[in-house]
Amino acid sequence: MTQPNCSHICSSYHQAIEFIGKRWVGMIIYTLLAGPKRYYEIHAAIPGISDRLLTERLNELVDAGLINKKFIDSSIKKVEYELTPNGLAFQEVIQSIQKWIDLCDFEQITKK
Amino acid sequence: MTQPNCSHICSSYHQAIEFIGKRWVGMIIYTLLAGPKRYYEIHAAIPGISDRLLTERLNELVDAGLINKKFIDSSIKKVEYELTPNGLAFQEVIQSIQKWIDLCDFEQITKK
DNA sequence: ACATCAACTTACAATTAGTAAGTTTTAAGG
DNA sequence: CCTTAAAACTTACTAATTGTAAGTTGATGT
Numbered sequence: 001m002t003q004p005n006c007s008h009i010c011s012s013y014h015q016a017i018e019f020i021g022k023r024w025v026g027m028i029i030y031t032l033l034a035g036p037k038r039y040y041e042i043h044a045a046i047p048g049i050s051d052r053l054l055t056e057r058l059n060e061l062v063d064a065g066l067i068n069k070k071f072i073d074s075s076i077k078k079v080e081y082e083l084t085p086n087g088l089a090f091q092e093v094i095q096s097i098q099k100w101i102d103l104c105d106f107e108q109i110t111k112k
Numbered sequence: 113m114t115q116p117n118c119s120h121i122c123s124s125y126h127q128a129i130e131f132i133g134k135r136w137v138g139m140i141i142y143t144l145l146a147g148p149k150r151y152y153e154i155h156a157a158i159p160g161i162s163d164r165l166l167t168e169r170l171n172e173l174v175d176a177g178l179i180n181k182k183f184i185d186s187s188i189k190k191v192e193y194e195l196t197p198n199g200l201a202f203q204e205v206i207q208s209i210q211k212w213i214d215l216c217d218f219e220q221i222t223k224k
Numbered sequence: 225a226c227a228t229c230a231a232c233t234t235a236c237a238a239t240t241a242g243t244a245a246g247t248t249t250t251a252a253g254g
Numbered sequence: 255c256c257t258t259a260a261a262a263c264t265t266a267c268t269a270a271t272t273g274t275a276a277g278t279t280g281a282t283g284t
Contacts, residue, residue, distance in 0.1 A: 014138070014139055016209055017138035018135065018138070020133065021129070021132065021133025025133075027129070039263080040260085050242060051243095051244095052263090053241065054262095054263095075249080075250070076262080077262060079261080079263095089215050093205070094125070095208075096208040099204070100128075100202060100204065100205050151232080162274070163275095165271095165273075168272095188232095188279085189229085189230050191230080191232095
């Protein structure tokens with residue numbers, strides 16, 4: 001599977017995992033799996049995230065094509081975010097992470 | 113799937129994705145899927161990682177129970193790292209990430 | 225005995241994240 | 255309408271994490 005000096009697959013995997021591993025990205029996508037949400041709803045659903053980082057991560061996710069930003073009633077202050085097909089497809093990654101957590105009792109891992 | 117105010121599953125998922133999302137963690141596990149490796153071999157297989165962070169991440173992964181550290185010939189300077197069963201199980205997460213990358217043409221996403 | 229290599233450490237600079245306060249539209253109440 | 259408040263950001267600044275580069279320690283090889 002892995003060549004000593006890794007190439008195409010390895011480097012795109014590297015890029016991908018560093019991108020989706022950026023702080024809060026996983027949680028934001030997870031939250032939007034339940035359907036489109038307003039900015040303040042996402043904020044409320046993710047305890048601990050700050051305005052600054054939420055805005056930044058949302059913009060990055062929009063740039064990456066995983067999220068769409070919609071202005072409701074063409075108003076600047078009524079925004080809705082929703083997953084694109086690529087963002088939705090990420091659900092399967094989340095499910096495999098959840099399976100892995102169950103399998104290896106992750107709570108115990110982080111409680112040391 | 114997701115309740116408005118997320119609970120047990122959500123928070124362990126959060127912990128898990130923040131942990132595996134820490135810089136280089138994904139790459140280190142990926143590299144060790146090919147079998148046990150010496151410190152310098154892991155270092156060589158992951159372009160860009162520094163000594164400092166490699167040591168730090170390896171220690172964290174050992175603490176989390178995803179990697180075993182073995183001293184060869186009981187020498188301090190001959191070390192081998194290998195995945196534990198929990199670490200190995202992470203392979204399925206990696207595979208789902210790779211499927212997702214193929215599906216959504218990730219190269220294009222990061223090249224903006 | 226000397227140089228070299230593996231596996232770290234340490235010190236410090238640069239980047240990224242967290243905190244808190246301020247802005248600007250929009251909507252709602254009196 | 256005039257004021258207040260909320261949504262969706264910005265900005266300025268502090269704290270934490272990462273990157274860089276050099277140094278340390280204990281084998282190994284010649």
